[in-house]
Amino acid sequence: MSSSIKAVLKPHTRDIGNLLVRRVLPALAARLVGPFIFFDHMGPATLEPGSGVDVRPHPHIGLATVTYLFDGALMHRDSIGSEQKIVPGDVNWMTAGRGIVHSERTPEESRATGLAMHGIQTWVALPLDHEDTEPSFFHHAADTLPEIERDGVTLRVIAGTAFGATSPVETFSGTLYVAADFAPGGTVALDAGHEERGVYLVEGDLSIDGTPLDPATMAVLVPGETVTLASPGGARVMLLGGERLEGERFIEWNFVASSREKIEAAKAAWTRQEMGHVPGETEWIPLPEKKPR
Template identity: 45%
Template sequence: MSNIKLIIEERPANIGNFMVGRMLPFREKRMVGPFSFIDHMGPTAMKDHQNLDVPPHPHIGLSTLTFLFEGEITHKDSLGSDVVIKPGQVNWMTSGSGIVHSERTPEYLRHTDKMLHGLQIWVALPKDLEQMKPSFFHADETEIPTWEQDNINFKLIAGEAFGRKSPVPVYSPLYFLELKGTTRQKINIGDYLFGESALYILEGAIESDGHLYEPKLILIANNAKLCEFTMHENTTVYIFGGDAFPEERFIYWNFVASDKELIEKAKVKWLEQTFKPVPGETDFVPLPDQSHYQKK
């Protein structure tokens, strides 16, 4: 990617009983377009007694995108959704004014050895839609636009690019692309992109301006129009970005908002457990640092 402005390395973070590599937010770059949060999960081998268990927790002001490379996750939410996400599928949950969900190893895998590997992403909502009604969308792998161009396999997971549109119902101009190649290949796709742009290297390596970049890095471009680089053999990268919002976004825990007051209200609402619950779930993730909040 020509004219690289910033290089971000994955940083370890704990999401309960599971370690992830956190890439966004970063102190020098809080967002890329509307993308406000990216975790790289795994690859993690789990024994027959180990499982992913993230109890019910709330979100406001964003859409979550889950995309798996290996393994399976059961998603349940306060709308009544109960879906197993598998590799290549897309889970897109829009919290709007508020939603609660849990993420767990499916029941039929809980006593077997298994792998889990994927990306979890937050996309902030435009200010006028931050309080929209929550919704949930699940896309099968066959519904995602895929094509080959210059010996590279492309997949448009979300948004619009290359004259194509993903079925995932996004709420601002953005793109989230997979590029996968088996041979060394020069890439120049800047004319197809817009807004802010970043590239994540999952496997393999890329070269740009004489520099070699390897996995677990996000490269932030100065300009989406300058997206030119060389992919090495057997390389997979993800390119994401879009139009940035004019207003700042504040993030506290699982809450994203342009107004801090919305976050404060969500904190109290979760502390008092007045969010709509996930059917069949009784436990939950406590609000961090509850010392300033007292139940009525």
């Protein structure tokens, strides 16, 4: 393994109904990479006509959810009244802060015809001074994101700063989040401008300073070193990371917080259905039962 790679994270696979998900973060070898505390690779999958994704209303605190699609579509609805369809290349950024409830479903027109689904969902933990901020939601269309071409690589800056460009997506701490599409033979240097960095190979082939990375795995890089990413046959890659957050973060179910007390309070509020409601929806996901030890 290259000396520039600190750890390689392999995913845990789970089924969320019509869709296979590979969960990479949190992991034992790296609970966070920069502010990223959760990383799910959804699909690829083909949803047959009449079927779809139905993630019923559920709560979050202490984080921002970031949805980015390669294929398909999702309809986001939340307890502050947002309703937004997301399609490939767009960014949905929802800040939970002190608490928000949302659902994600296949749009009705896509449910009727069937569609391919493929994308990445991440959670960004909020720094302490924004942990209890007011909830908010912002949508950024694909054509508003910076796109850079370098040596056979197309780099779209989803959030934060990278390769001399800054995304319009508002973040709460130093952030690296880039979708990189490598043509065959494409190469790019990833500099050490961000404190923590991860490289996730969605599909194709990729090497990091000459060390191959398996598809659906994430390499966590050693800080302070520029690395060369190269793809002989072409690849789709996600680059992520940023500033290391101060203090510890706890994660349980859909909640992220700097203390277990905040999580327990959120669990109690959700059980009492006091965290808000998604307009027009009556379903909700109950708090999971604790497994016996």
